[in-house]
Amino acid sequence: MARKILANRNCVPGFARVVDAVLKDQIAFTLPDTKTVYVDGDRLESTPTTFHNVLVHESSHLCGSVHGDGSLAMDYQVTLWPNLTVKDDERRILVPK
Numbered sequence: 001m002a003r004k005i006l007a008n009r010n011c012v013p014g015f016a017r018v019v020d021a022v023l024k025d026q027i028a029f030t031l032p033d034t035k036t037v038y039v040d041g042d043r044l045e046s047t048p049t050t051f052h053n054v055l056v057h058e059s060s061h062l063c064g065s066v067h068g069d070g071s072l073a074m075d076y077q078v079t080l081w082p083n084l085t086v087k088d089d090e091r092r093i094l095v096p097k
Contacts, residue, residue: 011063030061047088056093
């Protein structure tokens with residue numbers, strides 16, 4: 001899934017990578033200067049639609065977007081259940097080709 005999303009975003013720089021990481025107090029974050037997206041895959045493995053949407057959001061960071069700038073998925077937030085597990089989104093964010 002990650003490869004497909006990154007490949008379909010023409011603005012994502014070459015050699016960008018997604019790393020499965022144990023994250024504390026976050027589900028995902030991006031370091032644009034190293035072209036690296038860190039994702040807590042364990043927290044997202046049972047929520048495929050949310051996982052997709054997180055990758056779209058993080059790939060927008062790789063394209064230079066910042067929260068609130070109106071770019072694709074920059075207003076996206078993961079929804080958590082009261083027990084702090086991730087709720088699967090109802091719809092996928094569409095990625096323009």
